[in-house]
Amino acid sequence: MKALKKDNHSHISADEEQSAHLALEHSLAKKCRFVNISLAASFFAFIFVFAALFWLLPDRESSENENRALQTFPEFSLQTLSSGKFTEEFAKYMADQFPARDFFVGVKAASECAMLKGQNNGVITARGGQLISRFDSIDLETLDTNIDCVSKFAKAASSDGISVTCAFAGRTMDVMTSSLPRTYGSEASDSQLEALDEICLSHGVEYVDLVSPLRAHYENGEYVYYRTDHHWTTLGAMYAYNEIAEASFLPAVSENDFRKETASDSFYGTTWSSAGTVWTSPDTIEFFRYDGDDMLTTSVYGGESFSGLYKREALDTKDKYSAFIGGNAARVDITSKGGEKREKILVVKDSFAHSVAPFIAKNYDVVLIDLRYYTGSLINLCRDEGINKVIILYNMDTLCSEAGFRRFRTGLGAS
Amino acid sequence: MVFSSLEFLFLFFAVSVLIYFTVPLKLRNAVLLAVSLLFYGWGEPVYVFLMIGTILIDYVCGYLVDKFKGTSRKKARGFMIAAIVINLALLGFFKYYDFIAENLSALPFVNIKPLGLSLPIGISFYTFQALSYVIDVYREDASVQKNPVSFGAYVTLFPQLIAGPIVRYRDVDEQLRRREHNIVMLSSGIRTFICGLAKKVLLANPAGALWDSFGSSGTVLGSWLGILFFSFQIYFDFSGYSDMAIGLGKMMGFTFRENFYYPYMSKSVTEFWRRWHISLGTWFREYVYIPLGGNRKGKARTYFNLFVVWFLTGLWHGASWNFIIWGLYFFVILVIEKAFLLKKLEKAPALVARVYTLILIFFCWWLFAFDNMAEGISYLSTMFGASQLTSAAVNFDFISSIVLLCILIVSSTPYPRRIYYRLWEKYAAARWVFAALSVIVLVVCTAYLVDSSYNPFLYFRF
Numbered sequence: 001m002k003a004l005k006k007d008n009h010s011h012i013s014a015d016e017e018q019s020a021h022l023a024l025e026h027s028l029a030k031k032c033r034f035v036n037i038s039l040a041a042s043f044f045a046f047i048f049v050f051a052a053l054f055w056l057l058p059d060r061e062s063s064e065n066e067n068r069a070l071q072t073f074p075e076f077s078l079q080t081l082s083s084g085k086f087t088e089e090f091a092k093y094m095a096d097q098f099p100a101r102d103f104f105v106g107v108k109a110a111s112e113c114a115m116l117k118g119q120n121n122g123v124i125t126a127r128g129g130q131l132i133s134r135f136d137s138i139d140l141e142t143l144d145t146n147i148d149c150v151s152k153f154a155k156a157a158s159s160d161g162i163s164v165t166c167a168f169a170g171r172t173m174d175v176m177t178s179s180l181p182r183t184y185g186s187e188a189s190d191s192q193l194e195a196l197d198e199i200c201l202s203h204g205v206e207y208v209d210l211v212s213p214l215r216a217h218y219e220n221g222e223y224v225y226y227r228t229d230h231h232w233t234t235l236g237a238m239y240a241y242n243e244i245a246e247a248s249f250l251p252a253v254s255e256n257d258f259r260k261e262t263a264s265d266s267f268y269g270t271t272w273s274s275a276g277t278v279w280t281s282p283d284t285i286e287f288f289r290y291d292g293d294d295m296l297t298t299s300v301y302g303g304e305s306f307s308g309l310y311k312r313e314a315l316d317t318k319d320k321y322s323a324f325i326g327g328n329a330a331r332v333d334i335t336s337k338g339g340e341k342r343e344k345i346l347v348v349k350d351s352f353a354h355s356v357a358p359f360i361a362k363n364y365d366v367v368l369i370d371l372r373y374y375t376g377s378l379i380n381l382c383r384d385e386g387i388n389k390v391i392i393l394y395n396m397d398t399l400c401s402e403a404g405f406r407r408f409r410t411g412l413g414a415s
Numbered sequence: 416m417v418f419s420s421l422e423f424l425f426l427f428f429a430v431s432v433l434i435y436f437t438v439p440l441k442l443r444n445a446v447l448l449a450v451s452l453l454f455y456g457w458g459e460p461v462y463v464f465l466m467i468g469t470i471l472i473d474y475v476c477g478y479l480v481d482k483f484k485g486t487s488r489k490k491a492r493g494f495m496i497a498a499i500v501i502n503l504a505l506l507g508f509f510k511y512y513d514f515i516a517e518n519l520s521a522l523p524f525v526n527i528k529p530l531g532l533s534l535p536i537g538i539s540f541y542t543f544q545a546l547s548y549v550i551d552v553y554r555e556d557a558s559v560q561k562n563p564v565s566f567g568a569y570v571t572l573f574p575q576l577i578a579g580p581i582v583r584y585r586d587v588d589e590q591l592r593r594r595e596h597n598i599v600m601l602s603s604g605i606r607t608f609i610c611g612l613a614k615k616v617l618l619a620n621p622a623g624a625l626w627d628s629f630g631s632s633g634t635v636l637g638s639w640l641g642i643l644f645f646s647f648q649i650y651f652d653f654s655g656y657s658d659m660a661i662g663l664g665k666m667m668g669f670t671f672r673e674n675f676y677y678p679y680m681s682k683s684v685t686e687f688w689r690r691w692h693i694s695l696g697t698w699f700r701e702y703v704y705i706p707l708g709g710n711r712k713g714k715a716r717t718y719f720n721l722f723v724v725w726f727l728t729g730l731w732h733g734a735s736w737n738f739i740i741w742g743l744y745f746f747v748i749l750v751i752e753k754a755f756l757l758k759k760l761e762k763a764p765a766l767v768a769r770v771y772t773l774i775l776i777f778f779c780w781w782l783f784a785f786d787n788m789a790e791g792i793s794y795l796s797t798m799f800g801a802s803q804l805t806s807a808a809v810n811f812d813f814i815s816s817i818v819l820l821c822i823l824i825v826s827s828t829p830y831p832r833r834i835y836y837r838l839w840e841k842y843a844a845a846r847w848v849f850a851a852l853s854v855i856v857l858v859v860c861t862a863y864l865v866d867s868s869y870n871p872f873l874y875f876r877f
Contacts, residue, residue, distance in 0.1 A: 014676035014693060021836055022603065022670070029599045032846060036602035039850040043605045044432075046857060051429040082460050087416075094421040098865050107862035115818045121866070124811075136628075136808040183814050187807035276866065 053099035060097065064318035065273050070096040102278075109276030118181060123275035126179040130227050131271040131280065132172045134184070138192050138400040144199050146405040150392060151203040153378060153408040162382050162390055165248040168196065169232070169240060169352045169395040170211035172225050172271070175218050192396065208247045210240045226283040229269020230397070231321055234286045237355035244356070244391060253359055258288035263310070267320045285320055288358065295338070296361055301331040309334065309358045324354035330373035332357075334366040346382060346390045348408070350398040353391075360391075371404030377411025416457045417577075418659045419615045421864050427454060428663075431573075435667060436596075444568040444591065447667070451571035455536070458577075462535040465505070470567045472501055473545040477552045477566070481559035484552075491553055498549040506542045509535055514734035537577035539731060543698055545570050548584035550702055557585040565591045574663035578656045580674035580694035583701075587669060594668035604665030609853045609860075611658025616860040618823060619652035620867065625816055629809065630784075630794070636805040638798040640813060646780045647823045650679065653692070679827040682768035683760045684748045684775055695731070699724050721753075722746055735786040744779060 025032070062069045074080065074089035081087070098104065112120040119125065124132045154164040174193060177186035193211060200207055214232065217224045217239055224236030232240065235255075242252050267283040287310055299305035303326065314323040325332050328351060336342055344365040347353050353368060360366050367387070369378065382390065394403075416423050431450040438446055456463040476498035483490040509532060516527035548569070551557035560566040569591055575582055622644045630641030657674035664671045678691035688696050704724045710717040722743075729742015752760070760768045781798075785791030796802075825831060838845040 014673040014690070017676070018670075018673045024836065024840060025599050025603050028840070029597075031843070032602075033598065035843075035846045035850050036598045039602045039605060039853060040598065042850075042854050043609075043857065046854065047424060047429050048433075050861075051425040054425060084458075087457055091420060091422055094425070095865055098421060098425075101865055104862040104865040107859060108866040111859050111862070115822075117815045117819070118811075119815055134808070136806075181811060181814075183807060184811035185807050 050099055054094070054097065057097075057099055063096070063101075065102060072097075105276040106278040109278065113277070120276055121274045123271055123277075124180060124184065125275065125277065126176060126181065128179065128227075129277075129280050130172070130176060130179050131275050131277065132176055132180060133230060133271055133274070134188070135171065135173060135192070135397070136188050138195070138396070140195060140199075140400075142402060143196065143400045146399055146403075147196075147199050147203050147205055149405040149408040151205045152412060154205065154392075156379055156412045157382065157390060160379070160383070162388055163248065164390045164392065165208060165244060166205060166392045167208035167210055167240070167244045167247070168399060169393070170214065171396050172230055174211045174396060175215045175225055177215065178219050192400075196396070196399070208243050210243055213243055214239055226267070226269050226271075228267070228272035228280055228283050229321060230271055230395075231269070231352060232355065233283075234288050234355050237352075238288060238359060240352075241356050241359040244393070245359075248389060248391060250360065251363055253362070255288075258290055261287045261289050263287045263312075263323060264315045264320050268318065269321065285315075285323070290362055293358065293361070295336065297333075297335050297337050298325050299333045299335070300326050300329045301333075303329055307337065309361060321351070321354070325357050325368065327351075327354070328370055328373070330370055330375075332366075332368040334361045334368075336365065343389070344385060344387050346378070346387045347393060348378065348390065349393040350395060350403065352395045353393045356393065364389075371407045374404070375407065375410070378408060380411045416454060418656065418663075419612055419620075419860075419864065421861075422457075424861070424864075427457070432666070440596075443667075444562075444565045447568040447573075448564055448571060451568065451573040451576060454573040455571060455576060459533075459536050465535055466541070466571065467567075469502070469505065469541070469545060470563075470570050473498055473549055473570065474560075474563050474566050476501075477549050477559055478561070480549060480553045484555070495549055495553040499546060502542050502546050506538055509538055511730075511734045540579045540581055541570055541576060543581045543695075544575075544584070547581070547698065547702065551583065551585050557588050560584075560588070560591065572664075572669075574660040574667075574669075575671065578653070578660070579692075580657050580660060580671055581698050582671055582694070583698070586672060590669050596668045600665050600668060604662045604667075606662070606849075606853055607665060608659050608662025609857050611655045611660075611662055612860050613856050614651045614655030614658060614826070616863045617856075618819075618826060619648050619650075619655055620863070621816075621819055622648040622651065622823060625812065625819075628812060632806060632809050633797060634803050634805050634809050635798065635800055636813070637809040638794060638802075640809070642777060642781050642784070642798075644816075645784055646679075646777060647827070649780060649783070650675075650827065651823070677827065677829045679773065679776070680769070680829065681772050681776075682765060683752055683757055684745065684772055685752050685757055687772060687776060688745070688749070695728070699728055703727060718750055721750060725749070732783075733786065737782055737786050737788065737791065741779060741782040744782060748775060 029036075059072055060070055061072070071089060071092040073093055074086050076086055080089075109120045113125070119134070122134055124134050126132050150166060154166070157164050170189075170193075173180070174189045177189060180186070214224050214236055217236070222235060223233055224239060225232050238253060238255070241250075244250070245252050263285045265282065265284045267285050268280075269283065272280055294308040296309060297305055297307055298309055298311075306326065309325060310323050311326040312323060314320060314327065319327070322328070325334070334357060342363070342365045344367060345360055347357065347360065347366060347368045348371060349368055350370070357366055357368060367381070367385070369381075378390075381387070416427060418424075418428075427450075431446075431454075434450070435443060435446050452463055452466070455466055476494050479494040480491045480498075483494065513529035513531065516529045519525045520527050548557065548560075548566075552559050560569070569582075569584060569587060572582070626641050626645040626648055629637040629644060632638070632641070654675035661671045661673070672694065674692060674694050676690040676693065678687050681687040681690055704720055707720040707723060708716055709720060712720075725742045725746035726739065727742070728745070729739040732738040732741065760771065763771075781791065781795065785794060835849065839849060
């Protein structure tokens with residue numbers, strides 16, 4: 001250590017410090033023998049055990065936790081090797097199939113938390129353990145194109161005598177501004193919602209604002225959005241339904257009209273999966289039941305039909321929200337079992353509509369269309385099936401992304 | 416393949432180390448060569464042949480230089496020059512062809528198509544290493560390596576293959592022939608490696624993510640913070656990588672020289688360059704500056720020599736004008752310091768000298784960050800107020816990264832390591848705590864690698 005005292009700032013001192021440290025380590029070799037051996041043993045044990053487990057454990061096809069397909073062993077050929085495709089996919093394969101992946105994801109979240117970051121993977125841990133995905137900016141161009149498509153469809157439909165109601169929902173970030181850290185606050189949300197207003201105005205699209213009413217309910221202490229997921233709760237969906245109902249002349253509902261059934265009290269949503277905060281307590285999913293709802297039939301195109309509005313098998317999986325009308329599909333029809341004639345409403349939507357659908361289905365037959373998968377023409381669908389009411393229901397996140405909005409224009413003719 | 420990846424740690428390293436330590440001592444260089452080629456080929460399957468070609472050329476040239484140096488100085492010199500020309504031609508072709516083509520095409524009637532070849536990983540590093548060998552043999556600073564396997568192992572040595580340090584042949588000559596493997600070196604190497612891994616995964620990557628988000632915020636505060644975090648990213652990225660290389664070397668009985676020595680503690684830019692990427696500075700001094708005459712041929716010649724060195728240092732960092740300007744930026748500062756400023760800085764309070772240095776270094780990273788001039792200038796105008804002051808997202812990210820910032824600052828000083836060794840020397844309990852901490856840090860680093868897809872390596876394409 002003596003060499004360190006004369007710190008002469010030339011590059012030689014780097015070497016001096018290094019060799020002093022090495023000399024120190026060598027001089028203490030006997031004293032440190034046991035600790036050195038223990039360190040080396042545990043280092044190699046960690047590496048070898050996980051290397052072995054990685055190869056021994058069977059590969060998983062998909063991750064329930066993250067709700068996506070996992071990379072499996074990549075195809076090997078001279079061509080994929082020389083193009084770099086093999087090595088690139090292999091890296092993904094290792095990260096996706098790594099043993100105890102969920103444990104490590106939790107360790108990372110915990111250490112970010114220990115560094116007082118207050119966020120992990122783009123998810124802010126807000127007051128009360130509320131998890132909120134942040135969107136600092138949105139893709140204005142896509143939003144503009146999407147609203148333009150909506151407006152073209154609405155114009156064509158109303159000239160056909162079809163009434164169209166647009167309703168746009170907020171993200172947790174828009175509704176829960178009061179729970180966000182003060183520095184983050186509502187600035188991003190405000191400016192993005194303002195941009196939505198302006199774009200809608202310029203395209204002549206009027207919409208039902210679902211942000212302010214739900215924000216008011218939230219600030220009132222009501223459980224209107226999940227803590228661990230990006231969706232609204234069934235209660236939030238009911239409030240949203242009432243807002244839509246008012247604009248499009250559907251009957252309003254109130255909490256007393258329903259028998260609340262706790263469908264699951266162990267729901268961990270998608271926001272929780274990105275945040276990795278394993279210590280967050282789960283959400284509760286409720287179904288708002290009413291007389292005759294189990295007499296309805298939900299038919300999923302390209303899938304199976306079931307009676308009632310809820311696919312209860314989904315409650316045993318991670319993605320419990322997909323219990324509502326069976327989750328994402330190109331087209332879902334809700335009809336009454338007896339075949340009694342009811343008016344039919346078309347809902348063009350993202351998944352936020354899934355928990356709203358049961359309220360609409362109380363009085364109407366419903367056709368739900370997801371334009372990400374549905375390729376047909378909406379206007380022809382209305383004409384063919386005698387639909388006079390259309391509800392367009394999206395949340396801000398979908399509105400700003402490529403989600404098949406151009407298909408609103410399918411069949412409108414070249415205008 | 417970078418060291419801070421799952422496939423390195425849990426596949427390549429696990430297998431290599433197992434083979435390395437099971438074969439007898441005599442075969443270990445051969446194992447090193449084989450696994451190093453595999454390591455290289457993993458990322459660049461085709462360029463493995465280029466690598467083998469380089470090894471053969473430099474092996475033969477070194478051999479011939481040695482053979483003739485006693486009898487015909489002229490012939491020996493000729494073979495050394497041949498090696499220099501071939502190595503630099505390969506480096507020039509792969510790294511600078513497109514840059515030259517593009518710039519010449521700006522002239523009227525010249526139209527050279529760029530080839531768009533990908534850069535062989537580590538070519539800037541291993542070319543300089545191989546050159547140091549032939550030149551050292553010619554200068555009789557190192558003895559010839561007649562065993563092609565050992566020589567191949569030196570050029571391809573996977574710990575420093577793709578990002579240095581640039582190990583001079585003479586520094587490892589002895590170790591290639593005979594080196595000791597013992598538990599002290601092994602556990603010291605493990606600690607150094609884990610420390611480097613943590614620098615890369617726990618400090619550089621998060622700092623880099625912040626540079627991305629602050630840098631693109633388009634606000635005054637954000638753009639200053641952006642360069643600040645970029646300064647930390649580049650330091651911890653690169654020094655972390657060097658530490659991992661040094662650590663891996665130690666595990667296998669090699670002692671590589673330090674490549675970084677707390678550069679952000681410097682009290683002048685001259686000093687900064689004695690502490691930053693030491694192996695590159697040393698290389699340029701010994702193989703360019705001194706052969707050109709150094710400072711022994713008068714003032715004018717000294718400045719010219721410095722100009723050449725800094726022009727080349729800039730160019731070495733990348734085939735783009737901003738790197739050349741970056742190099743010349745240092746040339747100007749170093750000349751001014753040499754002329755009179757250095758003496759004044761030595762007399763000035765340490766704080767003044769440090770702040771002066773850090774400000775200049777801060778702006779050098781601005782030059783370094785943008786290979787597109789227009790983007791760089793618009794970034795600079797954002798920094799100096801041509802935009803809103805701050806935004807909620809910037810404020811939030813700043814507050815959320817304060818602990819990280821403190822860790823980055825403290826880790827840039829020599830104190831943690833000195834305190835570590837002092838405690839380690841004195842208390843047995845401290846040694847156990849540190850050993851346990853090392854393993855915990857390894858687990859946490861693994862967690863970050865499993866979780867994150869954000870793992871770029873800045874010096875990878877050099």
